[in-house]
Amino acid sequence: QVQLQESGPGPVKPSETLTLTCSVSGYSISSGYYWGWIRQSPRLGLEWIGTIFHNGNTYYNPSLKGRVFISVDTSKNQFSLNLTSVTAADTAVYYCARRAGGSGSYFAPWGRGTLVTVSS
Amino acid sequence: SYVLTQPPSVSVAPGQTARITCGGSSIGSESVHWYQQRPGQAPAVVIIFDSDRPSGIPERFSGSKSENTATLTISRVDAGDEADYFCQVWDGNLYVFGSGTKVNVL
Numbered sequence A: 001q002v003q004l005q006e007s008g009p010g011p012v013k014p015s016e017t018l019t020l021t022c023s024v025s026g027y028s029i030s031s032g033y034y035w036g037w038i039r040q041s042p043r044l045g046l047e048w049i050g051t052i053f054h055n056g057n058t059y060y061n062p063s064l065k066g067r068v069f070i071s072v073d074t075s076k077n078q079f080s081l082n083l084t085s086v087t088a089a090d091t092a093v094y095y096c097a098r099r100a101g102g103s104g105s106y107f108a109p110w111g112r113g114t115l116v117t118v119s120s
Numbered sequence B: 001s002y003v004l005t006q007p008p009s010v011s012v013a014p015g016q017t018a019r020i021t022c023g024g025s026s027i028g029s030e031s032v033h034w035y036q037q038r039p040g041q042a043p044a045v046v047i048i049f050d051s052d053r054p055s056g057i058p059e060r061f062s063g064s065k066s067e068n069t070a071t072l073t074i075s076r077v078d079a080g081d082e083a084d085y086f087c088q089v090w091d092g093n094l095y096v097f098g099s100g101t102k103v104n105v106l
Helices: none
Strands: A003-007 A018-025 A034-041 A045-053 A058-060 A068-073 A078-083 A092-099 A107-110 A114-116 B009-012 B018-023 B033-037 B044-047 B061-066 B069-074 B083-090 B095-097 B101-105
Touching: A003 A092, A003 A107, A018 A034, A018 A092, A018 A114, A034 A107, A045 A068, A045 A078, A045 A092, A045 B083, A045 B095, A058 A068, A078 A092, A107 B044, B009 B018, B018 B101, B044 B061, B069 B083
Parallel strands: B009 B101
Antiparallel strands: A003 A018, A018 A078, A034 A045, A034 A092, A045 A058, A068 A078, A092 A107, A092 A114, B018 B069, B033 B044, B033 B083, B061 B069, B083 B095, B083 B101
16 A cells, blocks of 8 residues: 655745655655646645656746755655745645656545644 | 635535635646645645545545536545645646635534
8 A cells, every 4th residue: 555654844934945755655756657746725726736757857836946946865765845035925734645647647546644834 | 826716715524525716727737636634734735636536535525517517426425525625737837736625514
């Protein structure tokens, strides 16, 4: 059974970089599938951030392009999110998830999510 | 950017049928997926590719699509169905989620 778990350092100050890691268990990232980050806030609802393949191939939400970088570490079976120059608008619950199937597909399963608060 | 429109809330009595709509200008040409999110939990799929049910999802959940509107139907609603429901598509450029519909079981 595939399970995902987000982890991160907690609160982030404005203008700093938000870094989160998703640890995957029950499935080897190297075996396939795309892996993604999605966030949820009262202001924007559910917002897709970006997706990565085990070979490092990525694509990002155009609205965040330039601030977002997603990487994968197959040796640790993890993938990570870096979001630079954060503001209060980046305060949200951040989820990692596996994308099932091709580009028109859905996300399952999801991690439990981690709340990131941007505040000075 | 592409927008998926959902009603903010739907209220339904136990045993009745809830219908949740998701409107989008090109939904007819895209696969629509539906998620259920209970309070404090992550979203979980209940309908995939317009009308397929993932393993473990009750037959009470069904999906349909017509022109620019997709519909999630929950039959014989019970208290456990009270949650937020979101639709999702891939618009060719990014994954888009609907604004969500809260199902209130009266």
